[in-house]
Amino acid sequence: MSIVQTKGITKSYDGFMANKNISFQVDEGEIKAIVGENGAGKTTLMNIIYGLLEPDEGEILIRDKPVAFKSPADAIAHGIGMVHQHFKLVPSLTVCENVLLGIEETRNVKLGKKTLKTPFIDYKKETRRVQEIIDKYGFNLSADTRVRNLSVGAQQKVEILKMLYRDVDIIILDEPTSVLTPQEIRSLFETMRWMKEHGKTILFITHKLKEVMDVSDSVVVIKDGEIVGDMPKAETDEVDIARRMVGRDVLLEVEKSRKKRTEDVLIYEVENLSTVSDRGVEVVKNVSFGVRRGEILGVAGVEGNGQTELLYLLMGLMRATRGRVRFKGKNITNRWPKDIRRLGIGIIPEDRYLHGACKELTIADNIIAGYHNTPELCSWGFLKKKSIEERRDSLIEKFDVRISTKEGLVDSLSGGNTQKLIVAREFHADPDLLIASQPSRGIDVGSIEYMHQSLLDFAARGKAVLLISSELSEVMSLSDRIIVMFRGEIIGELDAAKASREEVGLLMAGIEQKGSASLHG
Numbered sequence: 037m038s039i040v041q042t043k044g045i046t047k048s049y050d051g052f053m054a055n056k057n058i059s060f061q062v063d064e065g066e067i068k069a070i071v072g073e074n075g076a077g078k079t080t081l082m083n084i085i086y087g088l089l090e091p092d093e094g095e096i097l098i099r100d101k102p103v104a105f106k107s108p109a110d111a112i113a114h115g116i117g118m119v120h121q122h123f124k125l126v127p128s129l130t131v132c133e134n135v136l137l138g139i140e141e142t143r144n145v146k147l148g149k150k151t152l153k154t155p156f157i158d159y160k161k162e163t164r165r166v167q168e169i170i171d172k173y174g175f176n177l178s179a180d181t182r183v184r185n186l187s188v189g190a191q192q193k194v195e196i197l198k199m200l201y202r203d204v205d206i207i208i209l210d211e212p213t214s215v216l217t218p219q220e221i222r223s224l225f226e227t228m229r230w231m232k233e234h235g236k237t238i239l240f241i242t243h244k245l246k247e248v249m250d251v252s253d254s255v256v257v258i259k260d261g262e263i264v265g266d267m268p269k270a271e272t273d274e275v276d277i278a279r280r281m282v283g284r285d286v287l288l289e290v291e292k293s294r295k296k297r298t299e300d301v302l303i304y305e306v307e308n309l310s311t312v313s314d315r316g317v318e319v320v321k322n323v324s325f326g327v328r329r330g331e332i333l334g335v336a337g338v339e340g341n342g343q344t345e346l347l348y349l350l351m352g353l354m355r356a357t358r359g360r361v362r363f364k365g366k367n368i369t370n371r372w373p374k375d376i377r378r379l380g381i382g383i384i385p386e387d388r389y390l391h392g393a394c395k396e397l398t399i400a401d402n403i404i405a406g407y408h409n410t411p412e413l414c415s416w417g418f419l420k421k422k423s424i425e426e427r428r429d430s431l432i433e434k435f436d437v438r439i440s441t442k443e444g445l446v447d448s449l450s451g452g453n454t455q456k457l458i459v460a461r462e463f464h465a466d467p468d469l470l471i472a473s474q475p476s477r478g479i480d481v482g483s484i485e486y487m488h489q490s491l492l493d494f495a496a497r498g499k500a501v502l503l504i505s506s507e508l509s510e511v512m513s514l515s516d517r518i519i520v521m522f523r524g525e526i527i528g529e530l531d532a533a534k535a536s537r538e539e540v541g542l543l544m545a546g547i548e549q550k551g552s553a554s555l556h557g
């Protein structure tokens with residue numbers, strides 16, 4: 037039986053058609069994947085089903101009855117919940133408090149024959165209720181933990197929990213896996229299968245086609261706002277889906293010629309670098325490595341093993357307590373981010389909205405951010421509008437950033453297109469060293485292919501790349517050498533041409549082997 041159906045949904049933003057005549061249906065109890073290139077209109081469509089946006093045309097039917105949602109509250113009342121890619125949790129509150137937020141039921145007291153409402157919540161009872169759902173779905177959480185103490189994967193479970201508490205039976209997950217570690221993804225898929233067994237219906241967006249094949253029952257492919265494929269999983273495969281999405285054959289993994297292109301010139305040297313967190317814990321310990329010209333050095337590791345702090349140290353956002361960083365022979369330890377960029381180090385940060393782009397500014401502002409006071413863009417303290425616009429237009433074209441209007445704010449870009457904008461800006465600056473952290477997060481398969489090739493070409497021109505990624509296949513296929521971080525330290529170093537996935541995987545789990553001893557520099 038169809039539980040959700042859309043008929044001819046159309047939505048435009050100032051004349052730009054984000055959804056065109058979209059009709060599809062979801063059967064009760066199925067897991068349906070929604071895939072498509074960046075800017076294809078996936079989030080827009082899900083926001084419409086969740087009542088966050090109103091369609092210009094078309095209708096939505098829930099259990100064959102037409103509905104017209106004015107807000108997510110209406111959608112939730114009809115049993116539809118959504119977990120957004122960027123969580124909406126309050127870190128200082130507990131799991132239970134976050135779940136209750138917005139629908140708190142307060143305690144009543146009886147005074148004689150009258151029942152009076154009090155402003156007090158029966159926390160004991162609520163905590164018990166929340167814990168019951170946690171246990172039912174095997175979430176391995178405690179209702180009274182503060183959200184700020186939870187891992188990303190656990191926070192996502194709290195978001196799902198919020199929906200389950202509101203008793204929805206259709207759950208939309210927008211790119212739930214893009215910020216998760218492989219272990220967390222496995223756990224999420226278990227949750228999804230478990231929810232399905234409990235009669236829930238799931239719609240989920242992903243860019244990882246392996247995940248579609250792994251967990252979904254059927255898949256809808258959207259291209260330029262239109263449906264170009266809607267089929268059971270059994271009738272398709274990754275190659276077919278990619279072809280439909282992009283409109284051509286896509287190389288799903290780069291074929292890197294393993295010819296050694298590395299020159300014997302060390303351009304970047306990190307020596308015994310250490311730092312402590314706010315809580316006084318040493319999160320980066322004695323890290324040493326070097327990057328040569330022409331080389332891509334991959335940093336692998338399960339997220340949360342010091343990679344983020346290492347990146348912050350190298351970006352100038354955290355101070356080293358010990359150790360040194362040298363770039364082209366110059367000591368640049370603890371320099372300001374501005375100086376680091378000026379010296380010729382480009383940075384693709386891991387969190388695009390935190391350190392990569394500013395949503396409230398225009399695309400042009402973001403394209404020049406960090407490079408705005410160069411002579412091509414600025415003279416006598418005045419920005420050169422024409423040059424800036426030319427740069428914006430050429431980068432949008434070169435990196436295939438899909439937008440509704442060039443004049444718009446970054447806020448109106450889809451997640452993946454924002455990421456492409458940052459990648460474009462950093463490549464354009466043509467640094468000597470590019471530090472790229474999780475560069476392909478949220479990007480579609482076609483754009484990943486282009487970005488990976490750009491990274492290889494960049495290195496082939498004698499530039500150096502430090503690639504930090506929790507995506508093991510990305511690190512394996514692009515790097516010349518791989519260092520693995522575990523609990524803030526470098527636990528091993530491998531030659532990428534010879535290393536196997538298993539070897540890297542064991543190191544990531546903290547298991548050192550013979551022969552993988554460090555050969556720094």
Ligand SMILES: Nc1ncnc2c1ncn2[C@@H]1O[C@H](COP(=O)(O)OP(=O)(O)OP(=O)(O)O)[C@@H](O)[C@H]1O
Pocket residue numbers: 049052054072073074075076077078079080081438439440441444447448449450451452453478
């Ligand atoms: N508020 C807005 N104003 C103008 N254009 C918008 C707005 N929101 C989205 N768009 C445009 O609509 C198109 C579809 O965006 P949407 O976020 O649905 O894409 P998506 O398929 O989710 O992409 P991604 O994979 O990158 O998340 C994009 O080209 C985007 O620029």
Ligand SMILES: [Mg+2]
Pocket residue numbers: 078079080450451452
């Ligand atoms: Mg999206």
